Amino acid sequence: EPEVTQTPSHQVTQMGQEVILRCVPISNHLYFYWYRQILGQKVEFLVSFYNNEISEKSEIFDDQFSVERPDGSNFTLKIRSTKLEDSAMYFCASSGESGGPGGELFFGEGSRLTVL
């Protein structure tokens, strides 16, 4: 069964460092998403991406965040200068083979980011 894969599974970084989280969405999907979940809290929407541009973003997704689809398979989330409060699990998701995104998202297993 096709799945969304994320790397790394866990990254530890120092405050102020740049971090790139990588995702390989399901190959024929067209819509891509990043969510995050701070330990013990809700899953929060960050950003969605379609047709090589951001489709929607939340208030959390400020200037320190960026997303990119550098080639036909990867979808990345970059955090330019990490803060302690960026420590969280980051989930990538994809959806929509055709005919629109739908609400059925396929999530990866997550990348745990720890900022020291």
Add this chain to the structure above:
Amino acid sequence: DAKTTQPPSMDCAEGRAANLPCNHSTISGNEYVYWYRQIHSQGPQYIIHGLKNNETNEMASLIITEDRKSSTLILPHATLRDTAVYYCIVWVSGGGADGLTFGKGTHLIIQP
């Protein structure tokens, strides 16, 4: 914020049907009801969705009331592996890649 209300936790005996309620009294006519679950900090997993009619798939059944103000997710024969947080989400496509809004969900604990 989340447009749904769910009990924070529920218990169910293994092998019995687990019935998870959700209130969505402000749902609009074109909004779907989606259910996801999250097993221990893994990525959320899609379960089922519906608009008006009841739906069933290999994982669960979804019962939506006639006025659409509430719904119930039914896991017919719960197993220990069904212990998870279950999220009821109201969603409609705005034409783009609209994000899902997760609430706090219901923590379902299956007891042996």
